Amino acid sequence: MEPDDQITLFKPASWLRPARGPRYEQLYRHLSASIASGTLSPETQLPPERELAEIAEVSRVTVRKAIAQLVEDGVLEQRRGAGTFVRIPRAKMEHYLSKLLSFTEYMLQRGKTPTSTIINRGIFHPSPDEQIALGLSAADRVARIERLRMADGIAMAVEWSSLPQDILPDPGVVGTSLYDVLRANGTAPSRAVQRITAINLPASESRLLDLPENTAVLRIDRTGFLPTGRPVEFTRGLYRSDIYDFIAELRLEQNL
Structure with a gap:
């Protein structure tokens, strides 16, 4: 985008409307829409905060709040010593929910190299959520593993997996794949x-x-069952919503 076009884009006439909410919210919505439409393309550098405030005819606090929200949304990136840039969107991966696959299997199917970093593991008393999911009492024990899941060196998710101690007596044997x-x-x-x-x-x-x-991220709670119906795995994961799209296929039931 040419400098003159940026000035026009940020001028109050392009985004400020009476009774449409606080100025920082209007500026935020305007910038968000401009990024989504491609008017502000990936790697476009925004003017410095002071300059943008002058063009938009608002305070630097207003600009700062709008920019901070867009950074939080993951569409802007602030680079130390360089400025604020429109981020290059990551290609999302479609994760179909019709198959029971581990993180490792899912990534390998897509040609990626999965790795895991163990954050914590051991044998513990079950939490209330673990007791309910696994059908345990407070006197029982669970093997618990907390892992950072990565693919091709990119952090994808944080997962906490809990299993009855008789199912996994030693959580120390788990490397990349629990399954x-x-x-x-x-x-x-x-x-x-x-x-x-x-x-x-x-x-x-x-x-x-x-x-x-x-x-904003996706939290997925999964309870896994043996063929007998016994629950043997409770995994809670936080997954990046800028990378994952979870897809479920629905079919219309035929009248019998």
Whole structure:
């Protein structure tokens, strides 16, 4: 975009409307729409905060709030010593929910190299959520593993997996794939139930996923069952919504 075109884009006549909300919200919506439409293309550098405030005829606080929200949304990137740029959108991966696949299997199917970093693991008393999902009492024990899941070196998700201690006596044997260990032991789930929820990313996980705090992510709770119906795996994961699209295929039931 030419400099003169940027000036026109940021002028109040292009975005400010009476009774349409606070100025920072209107500026935020205008910039967001300009990025989505391609008017502000990837790698476009925005004017410095002071200059943008002068062009838009607003305070620097107004500009700062609008820019901060767009950075949180993941569409702008602030580079130290360089400025603010429109981010290059990542290609999303479509994850179909009709098959029970581990993270490792899913990434390998797509030609990516999966890796895992163990954050914490051990044998613990089950939490209330684990007791409900796995049908355990407070006196039981669970093997718990917290992992950062990556593909081709990019942080994709943080997962917490919990299993009854008799199913996984030693969580230390788990490397990249938990399901490989369970299959070797004959205790891998044959079906699972998943619940998907949108949440704001907590500060601790934002550092692991290299995302701003409170970024919208997908939380998936999965309970895996043996053919006998016994629940043997409860995994809670936080997945990057800028990378994942979860897809479910629906079929119309025929009247019998």
